[in-house]
Amino acid sequence: MSAGDTRRTEAPFGRRLATVDAAREVGSYRVMRLSDRGGPIPRPGQFYMLSAHDGWAGGSDGRPFLPRALSYMRHRPETDELEFLLEVVGPGTARLAELRAGERVWLTGPLGVGFEAPADEITPVLVGGGIGIVPLVAWHQQLRLNDRDPALLLGFRDASHAAAARLLGEAEMTITTDDGSLGDQGIVTAALARALAQQGRAAVYACGPPAMLDAVRGICARQGLDAQLALEAPMACGFGACFGCVVSTVAGYRRVCLDGPVFDAAVIADGALA
Amino acid sequence: MTVRFGGLELAHPIINASGTFDAIAAARAFGRAALYERFPFSAFVSKTVTLAHREGNSPPRLWELGEGMINSIGLPNRGLAGYLERDLPELSTLPVPLIVNVMGFAPDEFAALVEAFSARREVAAIELNVSCPNVESGLIVGADPRECSVLVGRLRTLTAKPLIVKLTPNAADVPAVAQAAEAAGADAVSLVNTLRGMALRPGCAEPWLGAKTGGVSGPAIHAIALAQVHEVAARVSIPIVGMGGVRSGRDAHRLLSAGATLVAVGTESFRDPQAGTRVRTELAALGA
Numbered sequence: 001m002s003a004g005d006t007r008r009t010e011a012p013f014g015r016r017l018a019t020v021d022a023a024r025e026v027g028s029y030r031v032m033r034l035s036d037r038g039g040p041i042p043r044p045g046q047f048y049m050l051s052a053h054d055g056w057a058g059g060s061d062g063r064p065f066l067p068r069a070l071s072y073m074r075h076r077p078e079t080d081e082l083e084f085l086l087e088v089v090g091p092g093t094a095r096l097a098e099l100r101a102g103e104r105v106w107l108t109g110p111l112g113v114g115f116e117a118p119a120d121e122i123t124p125v126l127v128g129g130g131i132g133i134v135p136l137v138a139w140h141q142q143l144r145l146n147d148r149d150p151a152l153l154l155g156f157r158d159a160s161h162a163a164a165a166r167l168l169g170e171a172e173m174t175i176t177t178d179d180g181s182l183g184d185q186g187i188v189t190a191a192l193a194r195a196l197a198q199q200g201r202a203a204v205y206a207c208g209p210p211a212m213l214d215a216v217r218g219i220c221a222r223q224g225l226d227a228q229l230a231l232e233a234p235m236a237c238g239f240g241a242c243f244g245c246v247v248s249t250v251a252g253y254r255r256v257c258l259d260g261p262v263f264d265a266a267v268i269a270d271g272a273l274a
Numbered sequence: 275m276t277v278r279f280g281g282l283e284l285a286h287p288i289i290n291a292s293g294t295f296d297a298i299a300a301a302r303a304f305g306r307a308a309l310y311e312r313f314p315f316s317a318f319v320s321k322t323v324t325l326a327h328r329e330g331n332s333p334p335r336l337w338e339l340g341e342g343m344i345n346s347i348g349l350p351n352r353g354l355a356g357y358l359e360r361d362l363p364e365l366s367t368l369p370v371p372l373i374v375n376v377m378g379f380a381p382d383e384f385a386a387l388v389e390a391f392s393a394r395r396e397v398a399a400i401e402l403n404v405s406c407p408n409v410e411s412g413l414i415v416g417a418d419p420r421e422c423s424v425l426v427g428r429l430r431t432l433t434a435k436p437l438i439v440k441l442t443p444n445a446a447d448v449p450a451v452a453q454a455a456e457a458a459g460a461d462a463v464s465l466v467n468t469l470r471g472m473a474l475r476p477g478c479a480e481p482w483l484g485a486k487t488g489g490v491s492g493p494a495i496h497a498i499a500l501a502q503v504h505e506v507a508a509r510v511s512i513p514i515v516g517m518g519g520v521r522s523g524r525d526a527h528r529l530l531s532a533g534a535t536l537v538a539v540g541t542e543s544f545r546d547p548q549a550g551t552r553v554r555t556e557l558a559a560l561g562a
């Protein structure tokens with residue numbers, strides 16, 4: 001067993017059918033709630049592989065064929081429900097975003113390793129970019145349950161995408177948008193640099209586009225702060241079978257689905273997030 | 275459903291295709307107890323092991339097709355020494371026989387690999403991945419009957435374990451290579467490996483994959499696999515492991531009907547980690 005496995009809830013072996021309980025728009029994104037009866041309790045940062053039971057392969061080029069990786073946004077243990085947030089970028093996310101209550105999906109997970117909480121005296125600072133807020137919603141909720149007081153910085157393209165920030169409820173947060181249509185105009189990493197200047201000891205948790213993560217990595221490296229990055233990579237399997245999802249680390253290529261998706265920023269090789 | 279195959283006695287005819295199921299990774303993701311209790315395959319085939327450690331190709335390594343995918347993974351593995359030290363001890367605890375798949379870039383490398391695994395009790399059989407160039411001759415071993423014959427003949431003298439020659443479909447005359455392998459002492463052949471393919475970066479003329487070209491797998495190649503298994507079966511009398519785009523018991527049944535003794539499930543395991551079990555159950559329901 002590798003050290004990372006203390007941050008993993010093991011998945012039931014195989015894929016299982018789950019039913020869509022509800023789906024709704026939140027700004028430019030779509031929330032999908034699934035009933036995963038008897039499913040395990042995932043750890044924030046873990047993800048699932050999903051495919052629609054029907055009509056998978058309906059895109060113009062006959063895709064999707066493989067399942068799609070999605071971080072879970074919320075898990076409700078009382079009802080065994082999982083919530084996902086979708087950004088439509090291609091045929092797979094488009095098909096998942098079409099699903100209505102009562103329709104079924106194949107689900108495998110939870111997969112990968114999640115975030116690790118910092119020591120008590122260190123403030124968790126959560127930085128999300130766009131759809132990258134998804135694992136941070138789960139992480140924020142868990143930290144709050146454990147009486148931690150995380151700082152939140154979220155960056156979006158525009159106000160319509162920034163509507164997703166309300167998924168974090170009433171939490172205090174800094175919002176930036178590229179076009180200034182909501183919150184501060186600018187990039188979230190500039191806000192991070194400002195926030196860290198006023199913070200005592202901090203540990204940074206980030207998920208978002210590669211350029212954002214690279215900037216977070218740079219800022220934290222210069223300030224000697226620990227950072228955990230939730231990465232994305234194209235995946236075929238999600239459970240370490242194909243070696244398709246690798247990221248370059250100081251120890252060589254590592255599978256994002258198995259050794260990640262959460263990695264310590266310090267192990268990511270220079271240029272890997274370019 | 276017990277099957278005899280090259281001296282092995284297997285519980286059923288469904289195994290995994292090399293490089294499409296990592297039992298060590300699956301034990302981490304799903305828990306070892308659950309994986310071992312419901313292990314989907316009657317034998318486990320390792321990903322290709324090379325003499326030296328390999329990092330594999332630079333990403334992107336995957337391209338999705340409507341009915342399959344193209345991969346340019348590039349055979350990442352720990353190398354022989356790392357495999358013996360780290361992987362073999364864990365794989366020897368699997369509930370099924372272990373078949374180690376090896377590839378050398380020169381005959382001496384193949385020989386070193388076969389000798390090393392031949393000496394290990396944990397290894398039930400050795401599969402030779404010959405979809406590679408011999409750096410000394412520049413020829414793809416699996417595409418050239420003579421190259422294949424010389425290589426297999428030499429390796430045959432080094433081991434008493436069953437030798438399975440994994441044929442590449444990217445050859446002018448696959449049955450001739452299969453015949454050469456049989457004549458040189460192979461105990462079985464397996465086919466098909468992936469077919470060479472390519473994808474372009476959306477909206478431009480640049481190749482998408484890090485290695486420029488890759489291997490096509492999945493349902494898109496099933497009909498080709500069926501034809502090749504059928505042709506090879508007509509020319510050799512050693513058993514055949516049929517693979518290529520198997521999604522269901524019906525697909526497996528087709529390959530068995532074409533002359534295969536075992537069927538390997540590859541890409542379908544990515545979509546369904548228990549695909550091996552499903553295929554076997556569906557096959558049994560077909561009365562095969």
Ligand SMILES: Cc1cc2nc3c(=O)[nH]c(=O)nc-3n(C[C@H](O)[C@H](O)[C@H](O)COP(=O)(O)OP(=O)(O)OC[C@H]3O[C@@H](n4cnc5c(N)ncnc54)[C@H](O)[C@@H]3O)c2cc1C
Binds near residue numbers: 069085088235339
């Ligand atoms: C761990 C993890 C967690 C994630 N969490 C979320 C989440 O919570 N919410 C969310 O919305 N997304 C999430 N994603 C991203 C999501 O998995 C992808 O957006 C999705 O797989 C895209 O599939 P698609 O069919 O919609 O688009 P595709 O068209 O498959 O992919 C989009 C991109 O892939 C490339 N591409 C185009 N055609 C092909 C092809 N034929 N083969 C391969 N690549 C191609 C292009 O660069 C394209 O822009 C996550 C990813 C990972 C790895």
Ligand SMILES: Cc1cc2nc3c(=O)[nH]c(=O)nc-3n(C[C@H](O)[C@H](O)[C@H](O)COP(=O)(O)O)c2cc1C
Binds near residue numbers: 538
């Ligand atoms: C991601 C991936 C990795 C593979 N790696 C190997 C390998 O290491 N060695 C090998 O002999 N074949 C390898 N193969 C080929 C498969 O074993 C199999 O021959 C091929 O995929 C056809 O079967 P399928 O269509 O069921 O996948 C790989 C295939 C895929 C898709």
Ligand code: FES
Binds near residue numbers: 234
């Ligand atoms: S997605 Fe297959 S190994 Fe990570």
